[in-house]
Amino acid sequence: MEAAWSALDLQSPPFYHCVSRAVQRSFQGHEEYQHRCDWIEPRLRLLSENFCIDIASYTVLANNYHLILHINAAKADVLTMTEVIRHWHCIANGTVLSQAYELGRALKIAEIEALQASVDIWRRRLQDISWFMRLLNEAIAEQVGRTSCADFVYAPVEVYPH
Secondary structure, eight states: OOOGGGGOOTTSOOEEEEEEEEEESSOOTTSOOHHHHHHHHHHHHHHHHHSSEEEEEEEEOSSEEEEEEEEOHHHHHHOOHHHHHHHHHHHSOOOHHHHHHHTTOOOOHHHHHHHHHHHHHHHHHTTOHHHHHHHHHHHHHHHHHTSSOTTEEEOOOEEEEO
16 A cells, blocks of 8 residues: 555645544543644744745644645745755754754865755655644644643544645
8 A cells, every 4th residue: 555645746736635633532522622723823834934835724623623735846946955954943953964054164075965965855845745744743742742631632644635
């Protein structure tokens, strides 16, 4: 069976409907869920500002959320090395080399080559829905761990091409 992420074809229309459902150990159908919106919306803003993925639409419901995402491959293709590093550092730590580069430290040729390999990987990740959703759901899981609704976890993401 083919992995779900490998079914994404960047040559087809780049809009995808992503659904992430919550798995709850207890019935919480009437529970107020505004706090989940408060967790999700700022993270969506951060991710959309740094990924080459646009959010066409989203909704947060009691036990799931839906996103309509647009992969902006053209935007990713024109990002400079510095821009890729800056975007990646906004959502992840990067590497010792990328941090040194961003601070303006002079790098040796071998270090620049190693950094370019990382930048190439990050450029692909910045247009990857799996990475976008992973970082979104990790942030939600961290918030859940800090609250009393620790039995609320998100199941694997479902992605539907549009």
